[in-house]
Amino acid sequence: MSLTLEQVRQIAYLARIEIGDAEVASMSTQINEIFLTLIEPMLAVDTHGIEPMSHARDLTQRLRTDAITENDRRDAFLALAPETEAGLYLVPRVVE
Amino acid sequence: MIAHTLTQLSRALASREISSVELTRFYLERIERHNPKLNAFITVDPEKSIAQAKAADERLATGRAGPLTGVPIAQKDIFCAMGWLTSCGSKMLANFISPYDSRVIECFNAEGAVLLGKTNMDEFAMGSSNETSHFGSARNPWDTERIPGGSSGGSAAAVAASLAPAATATDTGGSIRQPSAMCGLTGIKPTYGIVSRYGMIAYASSLDQGGPIARTAEDCALLLNVMAGFDERDSTSLDHPKEDYMRALSSTFDDKPLAGLKIGIPKEFFGEGCAANVMHCVMEAIAVYRRLGAEALEISLPNMHLSVPAYYVIASAEASSNLSRFDGVRYGYRAPEYGDINDMYVKTRAQGFGAEAKRRILIGTYVLSHGYYDAYYLQAQRIRRLIANDFSGAFGQCDIIMGPTSPTTAFRIGEKIADPVQMYLSDIYTIAVNLAGLPALSHPCGFSESLPIGIQLIGNYFSETRLLNTARCFQQITDWHLRRPAPFDDA
Numbered sequence: 001m002s003l004t005l006e007q008v009r010q011i012a013y014l015a016r017i018e019i020g021d022a023e024v025a026s027m028s029t030q031i032n033e034i035f036l037t038l039i040e041p042m043l044a045v046d047t048h049g050i051e052p053m054s055h056a057r058d059l060t061q062r063l064r065t066d067a068i069t070e071n072d073r074r075d076a077f078l079a080l081a082p083e084t085e086a087g088l089y090l091v092p093r094v095v096e
Numbered sequence: 097m098i099a100h101t102l103t104q105l106s107r108a109l110a111s112r113e114i115s116s117v118e119l120t121r122f123y124l125e126r127i128e129r130h131n132p133k134l135n136a137f138i139t140v141d142p143e144k145s146i147a148q149a150k151a152a153d154e155r156l157a158t159g160r161a162g163p164l165t166g167v168p169i170a171q172k173d174i175f176c177a178m179g180w181l182t183s184c185g186s187k188m189l190a191n192f193i194s195p196y197d198s199r200v201i202e203c204f205n206a207e208g209a210v211l212l213g214k215t216n217m218d219e220f221a222m223g224s225s226n227e228t229s230h231f232g233s234a235r236n237p238w239d240t241e242r243i244p245g246g247s248s249g250g251s252a253a254a255v256a257a258s259l260a261p262a263a264t265a266t267d268t269g270g271s272i273r274q275p276s277a278m279c280g281l282t283g284i285k286p287t288y289g290i291v292s293r294y295g296m297i298a299y300a301s302s303l304d305q306g307g308p309i310a311r312t313a314e315d316c317a318l319l320l321n322v323m324a325g326f327d328e329r330d331s332t333s334l335d336h337p338k339e340d341y342m343r344a345l346s347s348t349f350d351d352k353p354l355a356g357l358k359i360g361i362p363k364e365f366f367g368e369g370c371a372a373n374v375m376h377c378v379m380e381a382i383a384v385y386r387r388l389g390a391e392a393l394e395i396s397l398p399n400m401h402l403s404v405p406a407y408y409v410i411a412s413a414e415a416s417s418n419l420s421r422f423d424g425v426r427y428g429y430r431a432p433e434y435g436d437i438n439d440m441y442v443k444t445r446a447q448g449f450g451a452e453a454k455r456r457i458l459i460g461t462y463v464l465s466h467g468y469y470d471a472y473y474l475q476a477q478r479i480r481r482l483i484a485n486d487f488s489g490a491f492g493q494c495d496i497i498m499g500p501t502s503p504t505t506a507f508r509i510g511e512k513i514a515d516p517v518q519m520y521l522s523d524i525y526t527i528a529v530n531l532a533g534l535p536a537l538s539h540p541c542g543f544s545e546s547l548p549i550g551i552q553l554i555g556n557y558f559s560e561t562r563l564l565n566t567a568r569c570f571q572q573i574t575d576w577h578l579r580r581p582a583p584f585d586d587a
Contacts, residue, residue, distance in 0.1 A: 039405045080426065092434070
C-alpha cells in the first residue's frame with residue numbers, strides 16, 4: 001500500500017485540516033513509511049476467529065439515573081469561546 | 097530538603113517541623129532558579145499556590161490533615177484545574193483557562209495538597225521525548241542536551257531536579273514509565289480504570305491512564321492512595337474496592353522478603369533493539385531481586401512485536417475521534433482569518449495542531465475510513481486481544497514480568513524527531529501493557545554514562561500493591577532511586 005498525494009489531501013479534508021503542497025508531500029512520505037515499516041507487517045497475521053478487543057477491559061456500559069448533575073454555568077463556558085453574542089456561539093454564516 | 101522523599105516531607109508537615117507555606121516557597125524558588133534550564137513547567141502561579149499552602153497550614157493546625165495536606169505537587173498540564181491554564185502542550189489550548197477541575201485535581205484539592213504548577217508535555221500526550229510540546233521541549237536534568245522522555249517529560253524533569261517532590265502524569269503508551277526511567281524516578285501506571293479520566297484531556301481513551309511519578313515506590317503508593325477511586329463521571333472507571341496502597345507495603349524487612357515471588361523474564365524484551373548497557377543494568381537488577389528471595393524464569397510473549405503496529409492504529413484512530421472536538425467554536429484557538437465555516441475549521445486545525453498531532457489524526461482518519469476499517473482497525477483490535485492473551489498466559493506461570501522500560505537511555509534532543517518510526521520504536525517495551533490494560537511500574541536500576549536506566553515491572557490486573565511492594569523491597573537495599581543530578585543538587 002502506498003498513499004498518493006491525492007489520497008493524503010482527501011484524508012486531510014475529512015479530518016478538516018488544511019494542508020499545503022509542501023506539507024502534503026512530507027506528510028505522505030512519513031505516513032507511507034510508518035505504514036510500510038511499522039503497520040503493514042501486522043496485516044499478514046492470521047487473526048481468524050479472534051474477537052476484536054475494543055477496550056482495555058471487557059466492560060459493560062454502566063447506566064446512571066437520569067438526574068441533573070451539573071449547574072447552569074453558561075456564562076463561564078461562553079467566556080471561553082472565541083466569539084459569542086447574546087448567549088450564543090458565533091460561527092460564519094451557514095444558511096443564507 | 098531536596099534529599100527528602102515525599103513520604104518524609106509528609107511526616108515533616110504533620111509534625112509541624114515545617115509549614116506548607118515554607119515548603120511551597122522553597123520549591124517555587126527552585127522553579128524560578130532552575131526552570132529556565134529545564135522548561136519543565138508551562139505555568140507557575142505563586143499567588144495561587146501560596147494561598148493553597150496557607151489554607152493547608154490552617155488545616156494542619158486543626159489536626160484535620162491527611163498525608164498529603166500541604167504537600168506541593170506538580171500537575172501534568174493534561175489535568176484540567178479550575179482557573180489554571182490547561183494547555184495539554186498545544187497551541188490549540190494555549191489560551192484555555194479551565195472552568196472546572198478534573199477528578200485527579202479534585203482529589204488533591206480535597207486532600208489539601210498544593211498545586212505547585214502545570215508541567216510541560218508532548219502535545220496532547222503524543223510523543224516520547226517532550227519535543228512535540230508547543231512550549232518547547234523540557235530537558236533532562238541529568239544532561240540538559242537530552243530529552244527527559246515523554247509524554248510526561250515535564251513532570252519527570254521537575255521531580256528529578258527537585259523542583260517538586262512528586263508529580264502526576266498519564267500513560268497511553270508509556271508516558272509515565274519511560275520518562276521515569278530516563279530521569280531516574282519511580283512511576284506507576286495503574287490498571288486501566290483505577291484513576292478517573294474525568295477532566296483528563298483525552299488522547300486515546302481506551303489506553304489513557306493517570307498515575308504518579310516520584311522518587312520512591314513508597315511515595316507512589318502515597319500518591320496513588322489519593323488519585324485512585326471510582327468516579328461515576330468516567331464511564332470506564334472501575335467500581336473496585338478502594339485499597340490502601342501504603343498499608344500494603346511491608347513494614348518488616350527480613351533477608352528474603354520476596355521469597356516465593358516468581359519473576360517472568362520475557363525473551364522478547366532482551367533481543368535486538370535493546371541497548372547492551374540497558375540490558376546489563378536490568379539483568380543486574382533481576383539478580384538483586386533473586387537475592388531478595390524471588391525466583392526468575394524465562395517466559396515468552398510471542399505477539400510482543402505486534403504491539404507497536406496495533407498501538408499506532410488504535411491510538412491514532414481514537415485520537416482522530418477525540419481531537420475532532422477542537423473546532424474553534426467553543427473554546428481554544430481559532431484562526432484569525434477565514435472565509436466560510438469549513439475554512440474556519442480547516443485553518444483553525446491546521447494552525448492549532450502541531451506536526452505530530454496532525455500525523456496521528458490523519459493516520460487515524462485513514463484507518464477508520466470506509467474500505468480500510470476492517471483491514472487496519474479491526475485487525476489491530478484482534479491483535480490487541482492476542483497481546484492481552486499472551487499476558488494472561490504468562491501470568492499463569494509467574495507473578496511479575498520484568499524487563500527494560502525503554503530500549504535506550506535518554507537520547508539527544510533533535511536526534512529522533514524527524515524520524516517518526518524510530519521515535520515510535522522507543523516505546524516498544526511499554527505499549528503492550530496499555531493495550532492489555534495492565535498495571536506496570538518503572539524504577540531506577542542503574543546508570544550508564546551518567547544517564548539513568550529503568551526496569552519495568554508488569555503485574556496482573558489490580559496488582560498495584562504487589563508491584564509497589566516489590567519495588568520497595570528493591571529500594572530498601574539499593575540507592576539508585578536516591579541519586580540526584582549534580583547541577584540541581586544545590587538546596
